[in-house]
């Protein structure tokens with residue numbers, strides 16, 4: 004092992020940048036890969052805030068309560084020791100971010116201000132206006148730029164990770180990546196790799212995620228033998244703004260600041276919402292969940308909205324939409340605390356949410372599932388670590404708002420030093436050149452085949468089909484029959500992919516080529532999600548089957564682990580017990596007054 | 598003037614295969630749908646794969662990620678003006694809509710340009726807070742609400758480079774760093790800990806391409822999608838640079 008380990012980090016969102024900083028501080032050299040310039044990563048989209056039980060509001064909050072809210076909110080599917088470690092570390096992480104210069108909102112004493120988010124009764128969410136993710140990402144980006152100027156980090160922006168380089172013993176020895184300008188395929192040697200490639204929104208066509216959140220690298224690694232856990236747990240955010248190209252999020256902080264969800268009591272009531280008297284409005288969340296009201300967790304709110312729209316037939320104008328109303332709140336307060344997100348609504352819809360109730364509907368938002376990792380953030384393949392949304396560890400069956408940013412940073416902080424430690428104990432690859440060469444050849448082969456394909460399937464249309472299929476059958480409400488059909492169609496699509504039509508065969512900045520490559524990995528990952536959902540005959544967190552409406556701990560208090568079976572070209576499954584040693588599972592209910 | 602009831606959308610896009618390629622216009626006609634923007638139109642073109650006159654065409658290369666005007670990727674020249682394509686609503690644009698790559702940055706392909714110069718500039722002015730390390734050192738410095746309210750808007754800069762595109766002084770002759778970088782200097786010089794690098798940052802803004810190149814034409818403020826008060830920041834930093842330069846003169 005070389006004196007100075009070389010660690011490759013793939014992805015420069017919050018998790019990737021956090022891992023980069025800790026890895027460089029631990030004395031290793033870092034090569035940082037990202038499709039987009041890291042400052043443009045999806046993490047900038049996070050609006051609402053980041054959780055930490057700093058207890059600055061005299062409410063008696065504690066990290067133990069943060070732990071309890073998180074595992075309860077996740078319907079007890081998360082292994083509890085790492086969740087505890089995260090909650091314990093969170094206040095220190097906030098202090099560090101503050102030292103880095105994040106412009107967190109302040110109280111009159113100059114301390115950090117905190118707001119309330121879903122699934123808790125405490126003011127536990129620190130925020131920087133309504134662009135918290137952007138502000139956090141910039142702070143980490145600035146620190147990484149500093150390391151870069153000191154030559155401790157080398158950035159490869161505009162490079163796409165294609166696969167891991169594995170040696171004969173299936174130990175990771177580096178990565179294979181493609182330059183998105185020259186389309187050159189190259190391997191890079193490393194002692195360990197940390198994957199921080201984020202979410203998978205594109206599998207559902209339209210989602211609240213950014214464009215590059217395709218899950219392609221997770222799919223590629225799954226095909227190489229990395230196990231994927233709890234894929235069936237997909238969070239659908241209750242309040243997104245329906246759009247042509249994406250579902251733009253209306254942050255939970257809109258409800259945290261007092262926003263109220265309602266529909267007219269009369270079906271098809273076409274009156275201007277402001278002229279509808281209060282007693283003719285149905286504030287269904289407040290009525291059904293008096294204790295948490297509009298701030299019930301996301302899965303609960305999403306299903307309630309679905310129920311009101313599809314079962315009660317009370318969507319606005321008969322459309323799948325409900326009101327999210329801020330008009331009763333002082334516009335000055337709104338501007339101060341929510342300006343960034345109100346701007347999004349104004350900009351993309353054209354109405355002013357300070358004076359007109361917003362129209363919203365649930366949209367695919369987040370994957371709780373991801374690559375399986377151990378408590379050191381290492382995947383099932385030695386030398387491949389993972390952190391951030393691409394791994395499964397912290398959120399169980401449902402993620403609480405503002406818990407992702409903290410899990411990304413914490414996961415990155417854990418993964419970095421552990422990767423360095425692993426690298427220091429690593430034996431050299433006796434056949435290093437061969438491992439690199441073989442993987443490069445394999446990837447060049449895939450490229451050559453695609454470039455010469457003369458099929459009839461337009462990749463972008465195939466992708467639309469995939470998105471519509473997955474959104475319809477694998478999100479809020481799931482039936483076994485539909486899941487079986489969906490899996491069959493996915494199998495067909497994997498076949499159809501072989502007949503793909505690549506209209507652009509150029510060797511320069513060919514974005515449709517890159518996308519077409521990703522699509523194949525997305526199709527395989529979709530099957531992991533759908534089959535995982537099919538096998539879980541219960542309802543837990545975001546996973547809801549009307550035919551199995553309750554949680555079934557006896558059979559399903561288990562982590563789903565999928566691995567790729569080359570013989571069948573499909574996933575196979577195993578289940579693993581969940582570590583519930585800290586908080587004994589109890590029934591999850593947000594309607595009771597206890 | 599386009600009307601919301603028109604059944605189609607007419608778009609002309611300036612394409613270029615490679616940095617040295619010949620720029621040429623291609624025209625498209627798309628079915629109109631409510632809420633469309635320029636990026637959703639580019640996606641639609643990829644899915645139909647056809648020009649207006651029915652020729653098969655390749656998907657257009659462009660940069661976009663967040664689609665909600667916060668990642669800064671998608672600055673383009675739309676109907677002659679620089680703006681973010683993801684928030685450029687079709688219904689608010691005159692047709693035929695023209696879309697071109699930024700003109701002051703090297704074209705990579707089609708609408709994708711190379712804007713790495715801004716990230717290099719940020720290195721040059723040390724746009725960061727110098728931390729001792731990320732180990733636990735307790736809470737950060739207390740800051741007033743007023744300071745937060747002054748700094749937060751500048752910290753929302755999305756590095757889109759629109760301000761530089763619109764600036765008459767940003768060109769190869771002047772080497773001017775541009776408004777965005779100067780605003781970041783203001784941000785970090787005002788931070789209680791970031792302030793410790795103030796002298797070096799101001800030094801970096803003297804000399805070739807420095808702050809004196811700005812002619813206060815205000816174009817930057819007009820195009821900034823985050824409405825950052827760029828000229829205010831420039832004049833404040835400019836004053837600091839002046840004070841430091843004069844001081845240096847006497848120290849020599």
Ligand SMILES: Cc1cc2nc3c(=O)[nH]c(=O)nc-3n(C[C@H](O)[C@H](O)[C@H](O)COP(=O)(O)OP(=O)(O)OC[C@H]3O[C@@H](n4cnc5c(N)ncnc54)[C@H](O)[C@@H]3O)c2cc1C
Nearest residue numbers: 014015016017018046049051052164201391392405407408
């Ligand atoms: C609209 C929205 C609002 C949100 N608000 C909040 C909030 O208020 N609080 C909260 O806690 N959470 C929030 N979340 C969730 C949170 O933002 C994400 O889970 C988190 O930012 C993910 O960070 P990450 O570092 O894992 O990945 P990302 O930030 O997505 O970064 C992924 C990185 O991987 C790179 N990458 C991907 N694939 C490849 C590849 N093949 N090769 C090379 N590089 C690759 C990308 O370029 C990028 O740099 C929100 C999510 C959305 C969609």
Ligand code: SF4
Nearest residue numbers: 764811812814815817
């Ligand atoms: S004010 Fe200065 S920076 Fe802004 S456009 Fe004019 S010359 Fe450029």
Ligand code: SF4
Nearest residue numbers: 754755757758760821
């Ligand atoms: S200052 Fe404004 S225009 Fe300039 S890069 Fe930043 S956000 Fe864009």
Ligand code: FES
Nearest residue numbers: 662664666669683
């Ligand atoms: S796509 Fe991010 S700013 Fe337009």
